Amino acid sequence: MLTRRVIPCLDVDAGRVVKGVSFVNLRDAGDPAELAALYDSEGADELVFLDITASSDDRDTMVDVVRRVSSEVFIPLTVGGGIRTVDDMRRMLEAGADKVGVNSAAIRDPELISRCSKEFGAQCVVLAIDAKRVVNPALLRIPGEEPRLAEAPWQVFTHGGRRPTAVDPVKWAKLAEDLGAGEILLTSMDADGQKTGYDLELTAAVSENVGIPVIASGGAGEMEHFYDALETGKADAVLAASLFHFGEMRVAEVKSYLAERQVPMRGA
Numbered sequence: 001m002l003t004r005r006v007i008p009c010l011d012v013d014a015g016r017v018v019k020g021v022s023f024v025n026l027r028d029a030g031d032p033a034e035l036a037a038l039y040d041s042e043g044a045d046e047l048v049f050l051d052i053t054a055s056s057d058d059r060d061t062m063v064d065v066v067r068r069v070s071s072e073v074f075i076p077l078t079v080g081g082g083i084r085t086v087d088d089m090r091r092m093l094e095a096g097a098d099k100v101g102v103n104s105a106a107i108r109d110p111e112l113i114s115r116c117s118k119e120f121g122a123q124c125v126v127l128a129i130d131a132k133r134v135v136n137p138a139l140l141r142i143p144g145e146e147p148r149l150a151e152a153p154w155q156v157f158t159h160g161g162r163r164p165t166a167v168d169p170v171k172w173a174k175l176a177e178d179l180g181a182g183e184i185l186l187t188s189m190d191a192d193g194q195k196t197g198y199d200l201e202l203t204a205a206v207s208e209n210v211g212i213p214v215i216a217s218g219g220a221g222e223m224e225h226f227y228d229a230l231e232t233g234k235a236d237a238v239l240a241a242s243l244f245h246f247g248e249m250r251v252a253e254v255k256s257y258l259a260e261r262q263v264p265m266r267g268a
Contacts, residue, residue, distance in 0.1 A: 003264045006044060007238065008240065010049045012081075033068040037073070042252050048079075063091055080102070084112075086115050089124070104158035117182070127181040131156055131157070141164070184212060187218045216238050230258070
């Protein structure tokens with residue numbers, strides 16, 4: 001049986017780790033390289049680094065910060081934010097990333113996934129999906145477009161959660177797999193930072209429709225939330241940020257808890 005993973009996430013803005021609630025009201029959480037070193041020492045299975053304003057600010061990912069972070073860890077590192085081209089992905093891999101996430105640019109140009117996968121291999125390509133439940137399915141509103149009937153209970157957002165689309169996250173995940181993505185990083189914007197649990201319905205809907213690993217993100221607040229995401233949500237990995245950044249839980253504690261619940265874990 002494949003082991004499950006516990007993954008801290010570094011949301012980086014202006015060179016500092018930040019964390020908010022549902023993508024807003026950000027507060028400082030520390031230096032990314034220092035936190036990366038801490039999580040490596042605590043037994044994190046992987047680390048995710050997201051430059052959360054690169055796409056919305058229309059700038060490149062902070063390569064120097066990525067280099068500092070990668071020099072502190074000996075576990076797989078995924079980097080995302082502002083990746084628009086094959087060359088962007090190459091720069092991140094050369095800076096020390098093991099995997100690179102695409103989001104906004106892939107919505108505009110899905111073939112970006114294929115080009116990156118052919119160049120570097122599917123194992124290097126992560127599709128990040130930021131999804132939010134549709135408030136009124138009968139009146140989906142997209143800026144610049146007429147209101148329409150929503151296709152699905154959720155819609156994908158781009159540019160760090162700032163721009164809504166009419167894209168169904170389940171269909172998008174399936175297409176991304178067909179195009180060559182090797183993993184899905186699925187974030188519930190509704191649950192993000194709320195500490196009330198992952199969106200299990202959304203997570204299961206995506207996990208059950210793709211054959212590649214799905215990382216559940218957004219909503220962890222208690223130990224059982226991690227277990228629920230893996231078992232009920234069918235995720236392959238669980239990601240958390242503020243719980244770890246502000247010392248409410250330790251990575252090792254979560255892994256021990258999951259191992260006690262008979263979830264196969266690395267080093268637990």
